Amino acid sequence: DQQVKQNSPSLSVQEGRISILNCDYTNSMFDYFLWYKKYPAEGPTFLISISSIKDKNEDGRFTVFLNKSAKHLSLHIVPSQPGDSAVYFCAALASGTYKYIFGTGTRLKVLA
Amino acid sequence: GAVVSQHPSWVICKSGTSVKIECRSLDFQATTMFWYRQFPKQSLMLMATSNEGSKATYEQGVEKDKFLINHASLTLSTLTVTSAHPEDSSFYICSARDGGTSGYNEQFFGPGTRLTVL
Numbered sequence: 001d002q003q004v005k006q007n008s009p010s011l012s013v014q015e016g017r018i019s020i021l022n023c024d025y026t027n028s029m030f031d032y033f034l035w036y037k038k039y040p041a042e043g044p045t046f047l048i049s050i051s052s053i054k055d056k057n058e059d060g061r062f063t064v065f066l067n068k069s070a071k072h073l074s075l076h077i078v079p080s081q082p083g084d085s086a087v088y089f090c091a092a093l094a095s096g097t098y099k100y101i102f103g104t105g106t107r108l109k110v111l112a
Numbered sequence: 113g114a115v116v117s118q119h120p121s122w123v124i125c126k127s128g129t130s131v132k133i134e135c136r137s138l139d140f141q142a143t144t145m146f147w148y149r150q151f152p153k154q155s156l157m158l159m160a161t162s163n164e165g166s167k168a169t170y171e172q173g174v175e176k177d178k179f180l181i182n183h184a185s186l187t188l189s190t191l192t193v194t195s196a197h198p199e200d201s202s203f204y205i206c207s208a209r210d211g212g213t214s215g216y217n218e219q220f221f222g223p224g225t226r227l228t229v230l
Contacts, residue, residue: 009153034218043116043205043221044156089156098144098209100219102156 003027004092006103014111019077021106023090026071030092034100035064035075038087047088048075080110114140116208118222125196126230133191133225135206141186142208146219147179150203162189196229203227 005024013019023033031052036044050057050064050073057064063076077084087107091100115138125131135145144163148156160176162168162183170176178200180192189208193200203226207219 036221041203041224041226043118043207043223045221046218049218098146098219099158099161100146100156100207101158104155105153 002104003030004090004101004103006088006090006106008106009104010107010109012109012111013080015082016079019075019080019084019108019110021075021077021088021090021108023073023075023103024071025073025092025101027092027094027101028071029094030101031095032093033064033066033073034091034093035062036089036091037084038089038105040087044089077108080108082110082112084108085110114138114208114210114220116142116206116220116222118204118206118225120225121223122226122228124228124230127197128195131193131196131227133193133204133206133227135189135191135208135222137187137208137210137220140208140210140220142189142210143186144209145183145189146207146209147181147189147191148205148207150205150224156205159191193227196227198229201227201229 034049035047038044048062066073087105089105090103117136119134147159159174160168160170162181168181183189205224207221
């Protein structure tokens, strides 16, 4: 039972344009969400997070949007750069736990 | 930022042998460390959660006698894959949670260990 899903396994975007990565979850107990970036054979690197009390969080080129009613979050990267090419994972936590549930990942390729 | 190291970064071993992977938090005390496993093109699957000085909590389907976890200090956790078999070949990643603050602490991930069992 995949509680956190990233339905797009891959995404290609032209350099300078916006990249939108999507994540859906099923567990209504999740109330904290994170996005990680991962290169092959490396550990994930934290990008940005959002609490369920917010619907938007912004950090530089990265913005995360949360739609609680739809159980959906998205990561926007503007402008996209070739160095952003990596696999992006969303992760969710339920209240009172420290256990991350990861999505299946989306491979982003930013074309120069 | 907080740094987590893993050693070795890759290891090749023969079937039937045991392999130990170390995870260290270099500049903070990690009250909780987590061990994940990632198969090619798949998600990171949590294997177990280890708290310093206590037994690890294993996720459903993970054999605790197969994957021995020791968290002897606030900066070191080890995962030992016992009697490794080719199906244990995978990318193992640890993460550590900084116990110095409360709330939803970010987990800091190690660089991972690629295990290949021949």
